[in-house]
Amino acid sequence: AQSVTQLGSHVSVSEGALVLLRCNYSSSVPPYLFWYVQYPNQGLQLLLKYTTGATLVKGINGFEAEFKKSETSFHLTKPSAHMSDAAEYFCAVSELSGNTPLVFGKGTRLSVIA
Amino acid sequence: KAGVTQTPRYLIKTRGQQVTLSCSPISGHRSVSWYQQTPGQGLQFLFEYFSETQRNKGNFPGRFSGRQFSNSRSEMNVSTLELGDSALYLCASSLGAGTSYEQYFGPGTRLTVT
Numbered sequence: 001a002q003s004v005t006q007l008g009s010h011v012s013v014s015e016g017a018l019v020l021l022r023c024n025y026s027s028s029v030p031p032y033l034f035w036y037v038q039y040p041n042q043g044l045q046l047l048l049k050y051t052t053g054a055t056l057v058k059g060i061n062g063f064e065a066e067f068k069k070s071e072t073s074f075h076l077t078k079p080s081a082h083m084s085d086a087a088e089y090f091c092a093v094s095e096l097s098g099n100t101p102l103v104f105g106k107g108t109r110l111s112v113i114a
Numbered sequence: 115k116a117g118v119t120q121t122p123r124y125l126i127k128t129r130g131q132q133v134t135l136s137c138s139p140i141s142g143h144r145s146v147s148w149y150q151q152t153p154g155q156g157l158q159f160l161f162e163y164f165s166e167t168q169r170n171k172g173n174f175p176g177r178f179s180g181r182q183f184s185n186s187r188s189e190m191n192v193s194t195l196e197l198g199d200s201a202l203y204l205c206a207s208s209l210g211a212g213t214s215y216e217q218y219f220g221p222g223t224r225l226t227v228t
Contacts, residue, residue: 033215041117043204043219044157051214090157100215101147101170104157 002027002093006105014113019063019078022109025092026072032094033074034102035065039087045090050074051098061085086112115140119121119219120206120207126226134195135223139207140184145169146188147217161202163188188206192225200227 005020025031030098036044048059055067065076074091088109092102127133139146150161158190159172159189163182187209192199206217219224 003189015153034213036219043206043221045214045219049216094213098212100157100213101162101172102157102213103159103213103215106156 001039002031002095002100002103004093004103004105006089006091006108008108010109010111011108012111012113013081015083016080019026019076019081019085019110021089021091021110023065023074023105024072024078025074025091027093027095029095030112031087032098033067034094035059035063035074036090036092036104037078037087038086038107044090047076047100051064067108083112083114086110117224118205118218119183120203120220120223120225121166121207123144123221124224124226127195128228129195129197131195133195133225134189134191135203135205135225137190137207137220139188139205140218143207143209144186145208145211146182146186147206147208148188148190149204149206150172150174150200151204151222152222155180157204160190169211187203195227197227199225 003026005024034049035047050067058064091105121136122213145164147162161180162170182188202222204222206219208215
C-alpha cells in the first residue's frame with residue numbers, strides 16, 4: 001500500500017535561507033507525487049507534481065522538487081524563503097497513473113523568521 | 115472563474131445527529147473528491163465522484179455517505195455523529211477523474227460535534 005512520510009512536523013528557517021521539506025514515499029508501482037500548501041483557514045493549493053518524464057519539477061512561487069526513485073524521495077526546496085511562505089505543506093502520492101486517491105503525509109509546518 | 119464553494123463554512127452538531135455538507139465545483143468540472151482533515155489523522159480521503167458515479171471510496175464507516183448530482187454539485191452526509199467526526203471537511207473538484215487532473219480545493223467546512 002502506498003504511504004508518505006514527511007520528516008519534521010515543524011521546520012523553521014530565516015528569511016532568505018534555503019527551504020528544504022522532506023518527503024519519502026512507499027509505492028509498489030511508479031507513483032504520481034504532489035506537493036500542496038495550505039494557508040490558515042484555507043483549502044489546499046497545488047505547488048507542483050511529478051507524473052512522468054523530467055525528475056526535477058518546478059512549481060509555483062519558486063518551489064521545486066526532485067523525484068529520486070532510488071531514494072524513494074520527493075523533497076521540496078526553495079532557494080530563498082519569504083515571509084509569505086509560512087504555511088503547512090503536504091506531500092501526497094497516487095498510484096496506477098493517477099487512478100488511486102491521494103494519500104497524504106502528516107504535513108510540515110514551515111515558519112519563516114525575519 | 116469562481117472557485118470551489120463549500121457550505122456551510124462552520125457547523126456545530128450534537129452527538130447522534132446527522133449532518134449534510136455541500137460542495138459546488140468549479141464550472142465545467144465533473145469530478146468531486148472529499149477529504150477529512152484532523153490534527154491526529156491528518157488528511158484522509160473519503161470519496162471521489164465522477165459524472166454522478168462513486169469512483170473511489172476511502173476507509174470510513176458506512177455512516178459516511180455521499181452523492182453527486184447531474185450539475186456536478188456534491189453532498190456528503192454523516193449520520194449518527196460521534197465526537198471523533200469533528201474535523202475540517204474539504205472538497206476538491208477537477209475536470210476529469212483521477213489525480214492526473216489538478217484538484218482545486220475549497221476552503222472547507224469546519225464541523226464540531228459536541
